Amino acid sequence: MPSQTILVVEDERDIAELITFNLEREGYKVEFESSGEEGLRKAKATLPDLIVLDIMLPGLNGLDVCRVLRSDRITQGIPIIMLTARDEEIDVVTGLEVGADDYVTKPFSPKVLVARIRAVLRRGIETGEATSPVKKLGELTINKEKHQVTISGTSRELTQTEFALLCVLAERPGWVFSRRQLIDFLRDGQQVITDRAIDVQIVNLRKKLGICGDYIQTVRGVGYRMKELL
Ligand code: CA
Numbered sequence: 001m002p003s004q005t006i007l008v009v010e011d012e013r014d015i016a017e018l019i020t021f022n023l024e025r026e027g028y029k030v031e032f033e034s035s036g037e038e039g040l041r042k043a044k045a046t047l048p049d050l051i052v053l054d055i056m057l058p059g060l061n062g063l064d065v066c067r068v069l070r071s072d073r074i075t076q077g078i079p080i081i082m083l084t085a086r087d088e089e090i091d092v093v094t095g096l097e098v099g100a101d102d103y104v105t106k107p108f109s110p111k112v113l114v115a116r117i118r119a120v121l122r123r124g125i126e127t128g129e130a131t132s133p134v135k136k137l138g139e140l141t142i143n144k145e146k147h148q149v150t151i152s153g154t155s156r157e158l159t160q161t162e163f164a165l166l167c168v169l170a171e172r173p174g175w176v177f178s179r180r181q182l183i184d185f186l187r188d189g190q191q192v193i194t195d196r197a198i199d200v201q202i203v204n205l206r207k208k209l210g211i212c213g214d215y216i217q218t219v220r221g222v223g224y225r226m227k228e229l230l
Contacts, residue, residue: 004049004121005029009039009065010083011057015106019052022110023117036060040068043075050121052113054083055095063098070099079120083108102172135170138229140212142170151212161186162205165198169216169226178223 006023010016011034020030031048033039036057043051043065051069055062062082069075082095082103095103101120104113133145141150144167149156158166168185169177177185179195186193202224206213215227 003027003029005031005046006117007031007033007039007043007046007048007051009033009036009042009051009057009062010054011035012054015054015083018110019113022114026114028117036062036065040065043069043078044072047075048078050079050081050117052081052083052117053100056085063094066095066098066100079123081113081116081120102175135167137170137173137215137226138212140170140209140215142167149209151210156208156210158205158208161201162208165201165205166209166216169224173226174228176219176222176225182223 006028008016008019008023008030010019010032013034016032016034020032023030031042031046033042037060039051039053039057040060042048053062053065057065066080066082069078069080076099079101080099082100083106084095084103085106101123102116104116133143135142135144139152142148143150147163149158149163149166164186165182168182169175179198182198183193183195186198202216202218206216209215215229217225217227219225
């Protein structure tokens, strides 16, 4: 397989070097830019296979760059992994809203970043698009179009909120979602959702999922995630 090119846009030199070193060791070709403007120009000129994009950049920041790339027909399909500082929850949510495929929180282990890059590239190859209506995770099958959940072939009745929560978590196994993020995903009109309500929904959802209940993991002090099932 020809080597894939990854564009790294990061103004912190040591982080950029760490990423470059690890990606090159994995056989990727790496391009590097240290500002949003230059990153954007390079992305349009070279159409890399994937972009690792830091959010905190001088001038045009990562969110702006992502927005511009997503609005351009030529670059809109390039997978983007955002780098965020710890606790920049708002940035994470905004990053996903402007079309990032995944994010990694600093400080990160190069191994984690490489694994995420591989997963995002593989997803692109397998599906040709980001999401499919049917999602399979271990014994669990979710059909978003039919609003159906089955466990080992037996269907389960979920409320609309439980189903929505399950879909959000299942879309990105291994990702930790804070209660605040889950609330943002679920918010509908004037309805007010509290942290406590999310916890209650998760308890009910786990019960209904039976043997798959433990697929939804609690991350203490942070929130919830769907177990990564290989
Ligand atoms: Ca930075």
